[in-house]
Amino acid sequence: MMIKENLFPVASDLPQTVKIPKINGRILIDGQILNSGFPSRTVTSPCSLRSEKDGSLYYPELGTTPQVPEEIFMQAVDAASRAWAKGRGEWPSARMEDRINAISALRDQILKHRESISRLLMWEIAKTWTDAQAEFDRTITYMNDTIEATKQLDRDCSRIQFVDQIMAQVRRSPLGVTLCMGPFNYPFNETFTTLIPALILGNTIVVKLPRFGQLLWDFLLEPFRDCLPPGVINVVNGVGREIINPAVKSGKIDVLAFIGSSQVANQIKQSHPMPHRFRSILGLDAKNPAVILPDADLDLSVNECVRGTLSFNGQRCTALKMILVHRSVSKSFIEKFAARVDQLTCGLPWDPGVMITPLADRNKPQQLQSYMKEVVDRGGRLCNPTNGGKMLGSLFFPAVLSGVPLDARLAQEEQFGPLVPIVEFDQISEVEDYVLNSQYGMQASVFGREPKSVGHLVDFLSNQVCRINLNSQCQRGPDVFPFTGRKNSAEGTLSVTDALRSFSIRSMVAARQDPVGKQVIQGVLDGDTSRFLTTNIVL
Ligand code: G3H
Numbered sequence: 001m002m003i004k005e006n007l008f009p010v011a012s013d014l015p016q017t018v019k020i021p022k023i024n025g026r027i028l029i030d031g032q033i034l035n036s037g038f039p040s041r042t043v044t045s046p047c048s049l050r051s052e053k054d055g056s057l058y059y060p061e062l063g064t065t066p067q068v069p070e071e072i073f074m075q076a077v078d079a080a081s082r083a084w085a086k087g088r089g090e091w092p093s094a095r096m097e098d099r100i101n102a103i104s105a106l107r108d109q110i111l112k113h114r115e116s117i118s119r120l121l122m123w124e125i126a127k128t129w130t131d132a133q134a135e136f137d138r139t140i141t142y143m144n145d146t147i148e149a150t151k152q153l154d155r156d157c158s159r160i161q162f163v164d165q166i167m168a169q170v171r172r173s174p175l176g177v178t179l180c181m182g183p184f185n186y187p188f189n190e191t192f193t194t195l196i197p198a199l200i201l202g203n204t205i206v207v208k209l210p211r212f213g214q215l216l217w218d219f220l221l222e223p224f225r226d227c228l229p230p231g232v233i234n235v236v237n238g239v240g241r242e243i244i245n246p247a248v249k250s251g252k253i254d255v256l257a258f259i260g261s262s263q264v265a266n267q268i269k270q271s272h273p274m275p276h277r278f279r280s281i282l283g284l285d286a287k288n289p290a291v292i293l294p295d296a297d298l299d300l301s302v303n304e305c306v307r308g309t310l311s312f313n314g315q316r317c318t319a320l321k322m323i324l325v326h327r328s329v330s331k332s333f334i335e336k337f338a339a340r341v342d343q344l345t346c347g348l349p350w351d352p353g354v355m356i357t358p359l360a361d362r363n364k365p366q367q368l369q370s371y372m373k374e375v376v377d378r379g380g381r382l383c384n385p386t387n388g389g390k391m392l393g394s395l396f397f398p399a400v401l402s403g404v405p406l407d408a409r410l411a412q413e414e415q416f417g418p419l420v421p422i423v424e425f426d427q428i429s430e431v432e433d434y435v436l437n438s439q440y441g442m443q444a445s446v447f448g449r450e451p452k453s454v455g456h457l458v459d460f461l462s463n464q465v466c467r468i469n470l471n472s473q474c475q476r477g478p479d480v481f482p483f484t485g486r487k488n489s490a491e492g493t494l495s496v497t498d499a500l501r502s503f504s505i506r507s508m509v510a511a512r513q514d515p516v517g518k519q520v521i522q523g524v525l526d527g528d529t530s531r532f533l534t535t536n537i538v539l
Pocket of ligand 1: 185186190315316317318474475476477
């Protein structure tokens with residue numbers, strides 16, 4: 001493993017371009033940005049620095065983040081309720097064209113903060129500089145694609161249909177107050193993949209910030225305030241278990257957009273007084289397996305599995321979290337894989353060529369070590385013993401473990417970190433049993449070429465997971481493809497177009513195709529008296 005010399009610099013040695021940010025996080029409620037009147041807590045970076053005084057390591061302070069109590073959180077919910085106004089608010093009843101223009105203006109404002117938001121991603125969650133910029137750019141692309149998809153949806157819905165003597169126009173209408181909670185691994189992008197479709201279709205929003213990746217949101221408050229009517233979007237932060245359940249229990253939240261753990265999602269859903277009125281769009285845990293068949297191209301498989309397991313330190317819901325390799329090729333695969341892992345550069349996110357960076361969750365290294373210990377105690381083998389599994393601050397050097405017992409926690413639970421379990425199999429039925437018994441069903445990767453075995457596995461997996469990647473790692477993108485899962489892995493589907501469906505419901509106007517019906521509809525269209533019943537389109 002390539003460990004950079006002088007891994008943790010002193011602050012004064014940081015490159016010019018890597019200044020430590022200082023942000024005192026604010027909140028946005030009902031169009032007002034507030035910087036006081038609520039408790040805050042200090043935010044430190046997981047990227048350790050070395051003290052100039054005595055050389056000890058410390059986590060540098062980046063600023064403070066709001067920790068609002070329940071009553072302030074409820075003020076945000078009430079502001080979103082007023083902006084929704086039982087569906088009669090300015091935003092939910094605006095013409096599509098007006099909402100598209102507002103979201104386009106929002107995008108233009110946010111674009112001005114590319115550098116600052118990317119830098120905060122680097123400092124707050126230790127995302128490499130390249131990946132941080134990619135997260136920003138991907139989000140802007142998602143906004144552009146959503147704008148175009150909304151225009152297309154509007155065109156598709158603008159026509160009047162004639163069926164069995166009924167004339168009808170079918171459109172998609174908003175659902176209500178939406179609580180958006182994104183994950184810490186993509187705190188900007190994944191929150192926006194729910195926020196933007198929900199907004200553009202006329203829902204009103206409360207954003208509760210992710211566990212890490214909070215300070216970057218401060219750059220978004222002015223753009224939100226300036227581009228959207230008051231209360232349409234409210235941004236607050238606090239301790240989830242203290243503020244979310246009471247808010248959901250109030251019955252004032254209609255939609256939950258949550259990317260995080262299935263355990264938390266269950267708790268939140270159970271708090272709603274009328275669950276049938278609570279729409280959920282969820283991206284949850286996963287345990288995506290890679291299956292290496294006897295005829296797999298091993299170099300390609302190793303390459304894809306290294307990226308699949310260890311990109312952003314394995315902190316992706318779509319990461320490969322279990323490798324099942326046929327015994328006939330396992331020795332060679334494991335040797336090549338462990339050697340490649342040992343060549344990865346570990347360091348700080350601004351170091352050129354770095355792949356492994358500190359973990360955002362300061363408790364994660366201990367949890368990973370306890371997974372490792374259980375496997376090794378039960379006869380598993382650490383395949384890269386020189387540095388694998390060592391800890392330095394919140395940096396955890398990736399460890400490759402073979403011979404992992406199938407009932408070990410590492411084989412069953414989502415590790416969400418740089419720990420790679422490998423299990424050998426003889427019969428494909430062993431792979432099938434593992435997948436059938438898994439609590440998760442997001443994606444899988446199959447490495448092999450022989451059509452009969454690949455075809456068989458594709459058919460088996462297609463009823464177990466929602467994306468099968470052939471000879472390539474698991475991944476969400478391109479974002480126009482459906483992103484979803486079975487079992488504990490998801491509810492609803494996110495893609496540019498699916499998200500527009502998820503955050504809306506179809507409403508229609510229908511009339512008999514007789515002289516009275518035709519006259520009324522024609523009158524409304526000619527007089528342009530309805531925002532809903534109209535054949536005007538957004539160009
Ligand atoms: O963490 C889940 C993300 O949606 C994964 O996206 O596959 O593009 O890294 P990605």
